[in-house]
Each structure stands twice: as C-alpha cells, then as structure tokens.
Amino acid sequence: MSWFPEKRIQDSWIHKICSGILKSGPVPRHIAIIMDGNRRYAKKNSMERAEGHLQGFNKLAETLEWCLNLGIVEVTVYAFSIENFKRSKDEVDCLMELARQKFARLLEEKDMIQKHEVCVRVLGNISLLPIDIQRTVAEVVNMSKNNTKATLNVCFSYTSRDEICQSIKEIAEGVERGEILESDISEELIEKCLYTNQSCDPDLLIRTSGEVRLSDFLLWQSAFSVLSFIEVLWPDFSIWHLYAAVLHYQRNHDAVTKAKEENNETREIIQKEIDRDCVIKLSQQQSCDLCSLSNHDNNTIFCDHKCQNENIHAYSLARQKRVDNFVNNLKCRRDSFLQNLLVPQKT
Amino acid sequence: MPVIENVDSEKTLLLAKKAMNTFILRIIHYVILIGTYVRQWLIHIPMLSFSKPDNLTLQADARQLKKLPLHLGMIILENDISYSDLANVILWSAAMGISFISIYDTNGIVKRNDVRLSEEIKKQKSFNSDTDYSKSDIQLHSNLEKNTNKSTSQVDVYLLCLKDGRQSIVNMTKYICSHVKQKQIKSMDISPQSVDCLFQEETGYPDPDMVLKFGQVDSLLGFMPWHVRLTEILSLPTHIGVDYKTFRSVMISFGDTEQRFGK
Numbered sequence: 001m002s003w004f005p006e007k008r009i010q011d012s013w014i015h016k017i018c019s020g021i022l023k024s025g026p027v028p029r030h031i032a033i034i035m036d037g038n039r040r041y042a043k044k045n046s047m048e049r050a051e052g053h054l055q056g057f058n059k060l061a062e063t064l065e066w067c068l069n070l071g072i073v074e075v076t077v078y079a080f081s082i083e084n085f086k087r088s089k090d091e092v093d094c095l096m097e098l099a100r101q102k103f104a105r106l107l108e109e110k111d112m113i114q115k116h117e118v119c120v121r122v123l124g125n126i127s128l129l130p131i132d133i134q135r136t137v138a139e140v141v142n143m144s145k146n147n148t149k150a151t152l153n154v155c156f157s158y159t160s161r162d163e164i165c166q167s168i169k170e171i172a173e174g175v176e177r178g179e180i181l182e183s184d185i186s187e188e189l190i191e192k193c194l195y196t197n198q199s200c201d202p203d204l205l206i207r208t209s210g211e212v213r214l215s216d217f218l219l220w221q222s223a224f225s226v227l228s229f230i231e232v233l234w235p236d237f238s239i240w241h242l243y244a245a246v247l248h249y250q251r252n253h254d255a256v257t258k259a260k261e262e263n264n265e266t267r268e269i270i271q272k273e274i275d276r277d278c279v280i281k282l283s284q285q286q287s288c289d290l291c292s293l294s295n296h297d298n299n300t301i302f303c304d305h306k307c308q309n310e311n312i313h314a315y316s317l318a319r320q321k322r323v324d325n326f327v328n329n330l331k332c333r334r335d336s337f338l339q340n341l342l343v344p345q346k347t
Numbered sequence: 348m349p350v351i352e353n354v355d356s357e358k359t360l361l362l363a364k365k366a367m368n369t370f371i372l373r374i375i376h377y378v379i380l381i382g383t384y385v386r387q388w389l390i391h392i393p394m395l396s397f398s399k400p401d402n403l404t405l406q407a408d409a410r411q412l413k414k415l416p417l418h419l420g421m422i423i424l425e426n427d428i429s430y431s432d433l434a435n436v437i438l439w440s441a442a443m444g445i446s447f448i449s450i451y452d453t454n455g456i457v458k459r460n461d462v463r464l465s466e467e468i469k470k471q472k473s474f475n476s477d478t479d480y481s482k483s484d485i486q487l488h489s490n491l492e493k494n495t496n497k498s499t500s501q502v503d504v505y506l507l508c509l510k511d512g513r514q515s516i517v518n519m520t521k522y523i524c525s526h527v528k529q530k531q532i533k534s535m536d537i538s539p540q541s542v543d544c545l546f547q548e549e550t551g552y553p554d555p556d557m558v559l560k561f562g563q564v565d566s567l568l569g570f571m572p573w574h575v576r577l578t579e580i581l582s583l584p585t586h587i588g589v590d591y592k593t594f595r596s597v598m599i600s601f602g603d604t605e606q607r608f609g610k
Contacts, residue, residue, distance in 0.1 A: 021375070024368035083608060161539040161576060168520045169537040172527040176534065185521050187513050212580045212604070219572040223513060227565050227580065248565065251376065255424070255564040259453055263569060266509055 003061050003105060004112040018243055019070050025250045028203035030074035031067065032218055032225065035060065037209030037233030044233070050094045055235040057102060066239050068116070068150055070246065074199060076153035078217045082125060082162055096130060099156065103136040110143060117149035123195040124158030125166070126337075138341035153199065160219040167193035170330055179326045183278050184319055187267055192327045196221055203256075204249045208234045208241075224260045226252040275316045279308065282315075383563075387584045390593075400591045402442055408595055409443035412602035418447035420555035420578065421586075422570050424562030428456055429587045434467035436586070439594055441483040441502045447553055448504045451570050455508030461487050464506075491515060493551040505552065512569040519546060519573075546573065554578065557601045561586035579604050 035056055042052025060077060067075050080099070085092060106113065106120065113120070122137045129137070137156070170193050174180045180189075191197065201221045205214075210231040214222065228245040230237070400408075409415055419440055421433075433450065440448055450457050457464060465487050484501045491511060519542065526532040546552070554574045558567070560582040567575065581597050583589060 020364070021368045021371050024365060025372045025376075086608075159539070161543070161573070164516060164573070165537055165539050165542050168523055168542065169534050171520055172524045172532075172534045172537060175524040176527055182521055182524050182528070185517060185524060187517055190513075190517060190520060213577055213606075214575060214580075216576045219576060220513065220516070223567060223569045223572050225566060227567070229580075247375065247379065250372075251379065251563075252565050256566050256568070259566070259568045262453060263509055263513075270510075270514070 002112075003064075003102070003109055004116070015069075015239060022243060022246050022250075023071055026253045027071050027246060028226075028249050029072065030076070030200055030202045031072055031204045031206060031245075032076040032078075032202035032222060033063070034078045034205070034207040034211075034215065034217055035234040036207060036211055038235060040209065041233040041235045049091060050098070052235065053095060053098055057098065059235050059237055063237065063242065064152065066242050070242070073149070074151040074153070074202075076123075076155060076196070076199070076202060076218065078155045078158070078215075080124075080156045080158070081216060082128065082157055082159045083216065085128070085157075096133065100133055100136065103133065103140055106140050107136065107143065113144050113147070117147040118144060119147040119151045120144045121151065121153045121198070122156050123153050123163070124156045125162055126157060128157045135341050138338040141338055142342060151199065153196070155217065158195075159216040160214075160221075161216055163195050164190070164220060166195075174326050174330075179329065180322050181319075183274055184323055186271055186274070188271075189323055189327075191220070192323070193330060194220065197327075197331075201225065201260075204228060204245060206230060206242075206245050208232055208237055224256055224263065226256055271316075272312075275312050275319065278319075279311045279315050283308070283311065383584075390584075400439070405439060405442040406444075408598075412598055414602050415443060415598070416445055416556035416601060418449070418553045418555045418557075419445050420449040420451065420558040420570065420575075422558060422560045422562075422567065423450065423452040423457065423586060424560060424564040424566075424568065425585060425587070427587065428452070428460075430460065430464050430467040431471065432586050432589055433457070433464060434471045435591075436589065436594060437468060437485065437502075437504060438471055438483070439591060441485060443598070446502055447555075448502065449507055449552075449555060449571070450504065451507040451511075453509045453568050455506075455510070458489050458506040458508050461489055461506055491550040491552050493549065507571070509569050512571055515550075515571065516573050519549070522549065557581065559583060559597060561589075577606060577608075 038052040038056035039049055040052075041055065042049050045052075064075060080095060084095070087095075120140050120143075122141055126134050126137055167190050171180070171185060171189065175182055175185075196218070199221075201223075202218065202225045205218070205222045205225040206228045207214075208230050210229065212229045218225075226249045228248050230241055230245065232238075232241055421436065423433075437448055452458075465485075468485055486501055486503050488503060488505045491505065491507075523532060523537065523542070523545065527534050552574070554576065555571070555578045557579045558570065558575065558581070560567075560580065562582075562585065565582070567580070579601055581601060583593060583597060
C-alpha cells in the first residue's frame with residue numbers, strides 16, 4: 001500500500017466537524033507514537049506476523065493523514081528499536097524487507113512527497129542496518145530535506161539511550177579536540193547533539209496496546225510530553241482514538257506548559273551561574289597578581305562589578321559561538337555521512 | 348455594494364462557527380472533568396471502611412504479587428503535599444520489601460521539607476509500634492550521591508526535583524568528558540552499557556521498576572529521563588488520603604505486567 005492513500009472516503013462531515021471543534025483549542029504541534037501491538041493483532045486475527053506488521057504500516061499512512069488534517073505538523077514514530085534485532089532472524093528479515101519496500105515506495109512517490117511538502121527524517125543508528133537500506137534511507141532523506149510544511153521522523157534502529165550516548169560521545173570528542181570546553185556542556189548542548197536536534201520536543205506521546213512504559217523511546221525529549229496510553233492494538237487504532245488523545249492533551253496542556261517554562265527558567269539560571277563562575281575563575285587566574293597590588297576603594301569595586309558584568313556578557317557570547325561552531329561541524333559530519341551513502345560505490 | 352456585504356456576512360459566519368466550536372469544546376472538557384470527578388468519588392467511597400494494615404498483612408500481600416518493584420518512584424503532580432500520607436506509602440512499601448523509593452516533585456518541595464517528612468515517618472512508626480513497621484531503617488537522601496555503608500535492611504528514599512532530571516545526564520556528560528580528557532575513558536568505549544554502569548557506580552541509583560504518578564497531570568514532568576527506560580508508569584488521582592487498599596491495587600496491576608524487552 002502507498003504512503004499517500006488516495007483520499008478514500010473524502011473527509012466525512014462528522015470528522016470535519018470534530019476536527020473543527022478540536023482545533024479551537026490547543027492542538028499539539030508534534031506527536032510521537034509507539035505503534036505497539038502488530039503481532040498481538042496478527043495472533044488475535046490468526047494471520048501471519050508479517051501481515052500484522054503490514055497492517056500496522058497501513059495504519060501509519062492513514063494516521064499521518066489524520067494528523068495533517070488536524071494541524072499536527074510533525075509526527076515521530078518508533079518503527080524499529082535496536083533491541084528488536086534480538087528477535088528471531090526470520091522476523092528481523094521480514095521487518096527489514098518491509099522497510100526496504102516501504103522506503104523504496106517513498107522514493108517512487110516522490111511527487112506526492114514534494115506536493116505535500118513532507119520532510120522525512122530517519123533517526124537512529126543507521127550504520128547497524130544492511131547497506132542497501134542505508135542507501136535508500138539516505139536517498140529518501142536527501143530527496144525531502146528541503147520540505148518544511150510537515151515532518152515525519154521515522155525512528156529506525158533507534159533507542160533513546162543509544163542516541164544520548166552518541167551525543168555524549170560527540171561532546172567528549174569535541175572537548176578532547178578543544179572545540180568546546182567542559183564547562184560548555186549543558187542541557188541545550190546535549191539537545192543540539194541528539195538526532196532530534198531539528199525538532200521541538202513532542203507535545204503528546206501515544207502508545208497503543210495498553211503497555212504503560214516508554215521502552216527506550218525519546219526518553220530525553222518526552223520528559224515534558226503529555227502521555228497517552230491507549231488500550232487498542234495499533235492496527236485497530238482509529239481517528240476517534242486520535243481525537244481522544246488530543247482531548248487528553250488539551251486537558252493537560254496548561255500544567256505541562258507551565259512545567260516546561262519552569263524548566264527553561266532553571267536552565268537559564270544554571271547557565272548564568274556557570275558563565276559567572278567561569279569568568280571569575282578566568283579573572284582569578286589572569287589578574288590575581290594585579291589585584292593584590294591595587295588599592296581597593298569603593299570606586300574600583302564598583303568598576304569591578306560593572307567590568308565583571310561586561311565580562312560575563314562577552315564570555316557568554318564567546319561560549320555561544322563555540323557551541324554553535326561545534327554543533328555546525330557535527331551537522332556537517334552527519335550530513336556528509338548520508339551524502340557518502342548516496343555516491344554509487346565503485347566496486 | 349453587494350460584493351462587500353457578501354464578504355462581511357461570510358466573515359461573520361466564520362466567526363460564529365469559530366465561537367460555536369470553542370463553546371462546544373469547552374462543554375466537552377467540562378463533561379470529561381465531571382466524569383473524572385464522579386469516578387474518583389465512586390472509587391473513594393469504599394475508603395470509609397479504612398483499616399490500617401499490619402505487618403503480616405503487608406508481607407502476605409507482597410508474597411501474593413507476581414513481582415515486586417525493587418525501586419518505586421513517586422511523582423507528585425499536586426500543589427498540596429501531605430507528608431503523613433507520603434510517610435504511610437513509604438512505610439507500606441518498606442514493609443512489602445521495596446528497598447528503593449524516589450519521591451519527585453518539580454519544585455523540590457518535598458526535598459526542602461525532608462525534616463518534616465522524616466518526622467512524619469517517625470510519628471507513623473510510633474503509631475504502629477505494636478506491629479514491626481518500625482523495624483525498617485529508612486534513610487532519606489536529598490541528592491543522588493552514593494551512600495557507602497548500606498545495611499541490608501535499609502530502605503533508601505531519594506527526594507528529587509527538576510534539577511535531578513535532565514541535569515543528571517548533563518552532569519554525567521561532564522564527568523565522562525573530564526575522564527576522556529585525562530585519558531581515563533576512551534571516547535570509543537562510550538555506549539549505553541558503559542554509561543549505565545557509570546551511573547550505577549557514581550550514584551548507586553537503580554532504575555525505577557515502577558513509577559506512581561499522583562495527580563491529574565499525565566506527564567512525567569522531567570522525572571529522571573535516563574532511568575525511566577523500562578519503568579511501568581501507573582497513576583492515582585491523588586496522594587492525599589490514599590489508603591492501603593488503593594495502594595495494594597496498583598501494586599497488583601504492576602505485578603501483572605509483562606515485559607518483552609524488544610523481543
């Protein structure tokens with residue numbers, strides 16, 4: 001089945017009314033989905049596992065359309081976890097084959113992607129995948145990278161802890177090379193090194209099949225997301241479940257927004273403290289001997305204070321520049337990894 | 348001019364539609380709100396037959412569970428905090444055999460009132476001195492530093508706030524970077540396993556098996572992102588006046604969950 005189902009049932013009037021009503025309240029900009037329950041669905045309906053996974057994929061295509069109609073512009077889905085490599089070889093092969101087909105299908109449906117202006121990103125440790133899938137992934141990402149109307153993030157060969165560790169590793173190497181300082185490490189810096197650095201945090205996280213855990217999915221990013229655990233198996237997910245989840249989000253919207261703001265404030269305070277400490281340390285190192293010689297009257301202390309504030313400001317600008325530079329380099333490296341996959345191998 | 352009139356009437360129609368939608372949405376939310384209150388109230392009626400469990404009941408109940416969390420996290424999403432109820436839950440958990448407990452609220456209110464909480468625990472213990480509640484040795488920790496001399500019967504209670512959440516990953520990154528710089532860790536060796544080991548070594552804070560959210564907000568609000576990887580997330584409408592029966596029912600639903608670890 002296609003990623004862009006021909007409008008099967010033209011948006012029925014009841015859906016139009018419902019989405020109109022929902023849109024008059026806050027609608028999440030970004031939702032994350034753990035599509036759980038394909039295998040249980042297959043078992044329940046006595047079909048092959050592969051069939052269950054296929055049904056699950058079809059549901060995804062449908063859900064993306066519902067989201068777009070509701071004004072949800074970014075969707076992140078958990079398609080394949082690094083832990084899933086532990087499944088039986090048959091099943092892993094089957095899932096890889098499904099991915100191969102579906103990514104290839106995306107390439108075929110290039111026109112539709114460009115028409116809808118969907119940017120597709122694949123988040124995860126791509127290098128663990130078979131090389132031909134890596135290439136297709138690179139092609140898909142490359143083809144749609146300039147689209148801005150909507151975003152689909154496919155977490156493939158992904159776990160959140162792996163993602164966080166990749167960031168830690170990049171930062172550690174950056175510190176080792178001297179691109180950034182140890183004191184530059186902050187929530188913001190880690191965030192900028194995550195695979196999701198181009199997205200805002202998900203506002204709503206949906207997990208189907210009644211499980212009530214995150215299973216190593218977007219642990220960092222979903223810290224302030226509204227959680228919606230739904231009993232239904234993923235292939236049975238309907239537009240009504242989505243509406244219910246959005247209602248649930250609206251009920252929690254104020255509390256979550258407040259907590260996020262508090263977190264941002266705390267973050268800024270911590271950053272200011274670090275900048276101040278760094279400036280004090282630097283000035284102590286540099287002008288210790290000078291200080292001890294000069295006479296401290298009120299005027300110089302006032303000047304010191306003023307100078308210090310200026311110094312802190314200058315320091316924080318320099319730090320931002322360092323961090324931006326580092327993040328840019330990282331982005332270039334990641335982009336060139338994908339670009340290299342695009343070049344046809346000469347063997 | 349008829350054209351402009353037309354545009355105007357279309358505009359008013361659109362505005363009216365919008366106002367109507369807002370109105371309907373508000374009603375839907377009120378209905379849901381009333382629904383949740385009624386449900387909560389219905390659940391709370393059997394509380395009238397409230398009785399304090401003794402140690403034997405607690406241990407017998409614990410044995411009946413298919414599994415017991417080693418580490419229970421509690422997230423308080425309410426503005427008012429009842430220290431006596433928190434003390435109760437801590438003592439029940441300790442008597443059931445849970446050895447680590449975390450209490451989290453974004454602003455760190457519980458953390459700042461650790462003295463009050465420990466007094467309440469003492470008080471509850473003395474109320475129940477006829478049972479062996481009092482035997483468990485409960486240690487409160489206001490930060491994630493490792494405690495070295497841990498006895499076997501000790502129950503560690505961590506009081507946490509927003510700054511222990513994502514910030515703990517930031518601190519770990521700093522720790523790793525300084526060790527990489529000093530060539531004590533190779534950047535090649537940074538992996539989920541090795542970082543998790545470092546977390547364990549540095550803080551001794553195990554991953555919570557279960558998190559119990561108290562309050563109407565359905566979010567973790569920054570609770571320990573690294574550690575909630577496989578945590579079962581359950582909720583109760585409030586911690587104020589929470590009775591043992593309710594607590595036992597969530598422990599039973601935790602006991603019945605199964606994890607597949609990606610398989």
